[in-house]
Amino acid sequence: MTELEQHAAPGSEWWRSAVIYQIYPRSFADASGDGMGDLPGITSRLDELKSLGIDAIWLSPFMTSPQKDAGYDVADYRDVDPRFGTLADFDDMLNAAHTRGIRVIVDLVPNHSSDQHVWFQQALKAAPGSPERARYIFRDGRGEHGELPPNNWESVFGGGQWTRVTEADGTPGQWYLHIFDPSQPDFDWTNEEVREEFRGVLRFWLDRGVDGFRVDVAHGMIKADGLPDYTPPSEADSMGGGEDDVPYWGQDGVHDIYRDWHKVMAEYDGDRALCGEAWLPTLEKTALWVRPDEMHQTFNFPYMMTEWDAEAMRTVIRDSLDAFGAVGAPSTWVLSNHDVIRHASRLALTVDSPQGDGIGPKSAGKPDPVIGLSRARAATTLMLALPGSSYLYQGEELGLPEAMEIPDEFRQDPTWFRTNGERYGRDGCRVPIPWTADAPAFGFNDTGASWLPQPAEWGSFARDVEEADADSTLNLYKTLLAERRERTLGSGSLVWEDAGSDAVAFHRGDLHVMANLGSEPIDLGDVTFVVRSEPFTGSVLPPNTAAWFTRA
Structure with missing residues (x-):
């Protein structure tokens, strides 16, 4: 049993105080030169992450996918998408990370699959009421001929949540539910076959040695009985974080799923961890997801979305420590991820920007970059002194701002297309990060290809430039992380x-x-x-x- 596999004494498990670095694989490092990051690219940069001082990495989806939503539409949960490499490449990366004392968390997307998943393809060919369709949420339509969707739910990406299928005989048929894009049909988690399938998926990756899972849309897997109509407030966050009693978010039945998964995780050595992406209206409700027999962590979105205001910041920190402490869990802290405007820009916005809207060339209230970077550095300095576990998003250690001037023709986020360009979406925080100022694609690869265009001014943020500058954001992060580890600030109280x-x-x-x-x-x-x-x-x-x- 390796050091990373040993069980810690209760209350001192690694995930309680870890600093976890999120890697967005397609934008981190590209070893093949095709313009999209990959697993060998990650392996090649692990020494830089070791020198940064993080404890674990979390990889956004790299499983087989048609990439309609950047990998959050999974077609095969037990394989690596060829764009990112092979299972052998994954094993090499995992072993290289563990050799350096870095744990590995993988993203799991259980709310929905790709429409290319074999199960959904079988469902399309099967008849209404069949076992194949029962794995997903198929319903007859309303109206005289079933021509209206089963309810009025709105998709996170714009438009409705229902798409009608054409049956095998060519006639208009049932409708299927998709909280997100039509290419992402929702599983029916009341179906035991679905639950057993995901137990197998968990074990597949745990058997390979992963240290845990970040669970995508963890609050969306159970829908209210009867699928009642629901109209969200006009200014609601797309993931439902500010609303109570949403029939497709935060239903009580989800907790049974994670109690089941907790038992699967406990079968393995090494304190394997579950971290949930759950956008909920209060910290008290968020804390319910990390009771002792459920998840180990959940993202602290109320903290991430707090404005640059001292009273609000004090309140959310105090409330977070109280709420998570009440159930014996660590609070988590996060300022940026792949779904929100980078905090070096977000903290200096002068107008509201609901989660998922993004900012672009025509947006109002664009941030002052100097103020934004100063606030970002200060916010991180504050965050890394807090007890609990902190999450960093790739590139924030360089002080990267949001890429706001991406031309329309290069945008790829489904939100941009589903809203006919009314919302820019998340492309601006997903641009490949810079490593070397004077290299093609700023060192992202050696060919200059990049799946999203990199801003020309990002050369000044490149890692090699910042390594040489004692006052750089990179060296600030290194100092903070070293002092945090030396002083064991992830544990204890304030x-x-x-x-x-x-x-x-x-x-x-x-x-x-x-x-x-x-x-x-x-x-x-x-x-x-x-x-x-x-x-x-x-x-x-x-x-x-x-x-x-x-x-x-």
């Missing part, structure tokens, strides 16, 4: 301090942490700095800045 209405301040033992979210500087007095989010002289903390320090 003590709040009163530093005025515009500051978030607390201490962890003799280490004091303060972020200035206001417009005026804050005099810290006689202090010795451990980390500063921005270089400055003296002991006065400027606006949009954070620091770790000790007092005399």
